Amino acid sequence: MNEQLISHIKQFVSPPDEDLKLLFEDVEYKVLNNKEFLLKEGQFCKFQYFVLKGCLRLYRLNAKGIEQIINFGIPNWWITDLDSLINKIPTQKYIQATKQCEVLKFSRVHLEKVMETSPAICNYFRILLEKVKVADQRKVEYSLNFSGEELYHHFCSKNPAFIQEVPQYMIASYLGFTPEFISKIRGKK
Amino acid sequence: MNEQLISHIKQFVSPPDEDLKLLFEDVEYKVLNNKEFLLKEGQFCKFQYFVLKGCLRLYRLNAKGIEQIINFGIPNWWITDLDSLINKIPTQKYIQATKQCEVLKFSRVHLEKVMETSPAICNYFRILLEKVKVADQRKVEYSLNFSGEELYHHFCSKNPAFIQEVPQYMIASYLGFTPEFISKIRGKK
DNA sequence: GAAATTTCTTAATCATGATTAATTTTTAGG
DNA sequence: CCTAAAAATTAATCATGATTAAGAAATTTC
Incomplete structure (x- = not known):
């Protein structure tokens, strides 16, 4: 049982204790080093990760080999490749730590069982x-x-702390821009 | 009880009969004429609609008054404004029939009760x-x-029947383009 | 602390798709 | 069927942000 996840869950629903017990019957606590991968292209994604601490990124390589960041995984949020997970196809994505992280690893098989049992x-x-x-x-x-x-500018104003934590080129990638374009913006005035 | 929705549900889950009975305890069958609205800017969206027949669009007006289509509602799919629905804020959107339609209207209040009761x-x-x-x-x-x-071209090839059913400017709007740009593409070769 | 790698910057050129404006074609209403 | 309105087309101009290519700055590693 992990207090951080439980309190996250209780922000939204009020599950009976036995549902939580069932949820935590199959979980793995993992510590990741910076740049460590949880998923690489070609693998079948079979897990959903709850981020306790740190930051991860979900990204793909496009036809030109350029990294495109789809999502960041920040504390109290889930990260996985849903497409591979639900369609049971090899992933085209990577999940990588952008700093040292702590995550809870849940298998999809187990979570499906939990979701079928527990309405909460x-x-x-x-x-x-x-x-x-x-x-x-x-x-x-x-x-x-x-x-x-x-x-x-909107992203920076909404996420002032976050932009300090990851390199600028990752912000560019997440917003769908080139690093040069972000530099150009910042170079103004 | 509506067979079309039940068979849609049974494509994904296997609910006991009493869950379906509960679901259909509060539902309204509606026939809409072309251009009729289910939702207009400023209202609080309190319903989710299951489309039985026809086609609807969810759109907003941007700062310049231009229509931006966010989604189409086609048969066997749900349409609503989730943002207004879950955040209980006035909607900035419109839901309008693009032809004669038949829909099932479920109140969010009722659906929440059903979801809390029925895991399926x-x-x-x-x-x-x-x-x-x-x-x-x-x-x-x-x-x-x-x-x-x-x-x-990709959209057209994936939805050959659909593009016959709605005006071209709506396809443009849905894809985030101007009508002029679509014309330009079609004018080529 | 020097070397190497990673990240960021600058600037010129270029392509995509918006804008504007006018016209034609199609559809719907009386 | 005729008119009005709606939808689609065409073409010229323009702005945004990508591309390319160097080079500078910052971090990391040894």
Whole structure:
């Protein structure tokens, strides 16, 4: 049983103790060094990771070999490759620590069993997915209506601490820009 | 009880009959005329609609008053404004029929009760949300790696029937392009 | 602390797709 | 069927942000 995850869950639902007990029947606590991988292209993703500490990134290599960051995994959030996980296909992505991390590793097989048994835990993940959907939708809306410069400044103002923690080229990649473009923005005035 | 929705649900989960009975305890069958609205800017969205027949669109007006289509609702799919629904804030969006439609209208309050009671129904929505997340992620990936022309041709090849059903300017809007740009592409060769 | 690698910057050029504006074609309503 | 409105087209111009190519600065490693 991990208090940090339990308190995260209890922000959204109120599961009976036996549901939590079931959830934690199959979990692994892992410490990762900077640059260590949890997933590499070609593998089948079979786990969902809850980030306790540190930061990870989910990224892919495009046709030109350029890294495209899809998501960051920050504390109290989940990271996995859903496409590989639910469609049971080899992943095209990488999950890598961007600093030293602590994560909880849950197998998808076990989580599916838990979700089928416990309405509360199922609702917990359903609620998170709904929140992610809204966040994604807002992100698309922003990207349609603001310039790259505005998007960058908006991201920095919303995540002042975060931008200190990862290299600038990763912010560029996450926002879908080239590192040169971010430099250009920062070079202004 | 509606057979079409039940068979959709049973593609993903196997709910006991009493869960389905509970689900259908509060539902309204609605027929919509072309251009009829289910939601308008400023309202609080309190319903989720399952599309039986026809086609609807979820869109917003940007700062310049231009329509931006966020999603289409096609048969056997759900449509709502999740942001307004879950955050209980006035919507900035419109849901409008693009042709004559039949929908099932479920109140969010009721659906939340059902999801809290029935692991199967909760899992049904959780599975749909996971699929949507994967689809959204793939869409972003495409948009980063293909030109507008490629995206348009790809969309047409994947949805040959659909593009016959809605005006071209709506396809443009959904893909995030101007109608002029789609015309330009089509005018080539 | 020097060397090597990684990260960031600068600047010129280029391509994609928006904008503007006018016109044509299609569809719908009376 | 005729008119009005809606939808699609065409073409010229423009802005954003990618690409390319150096080079500078910062970090890491030995």
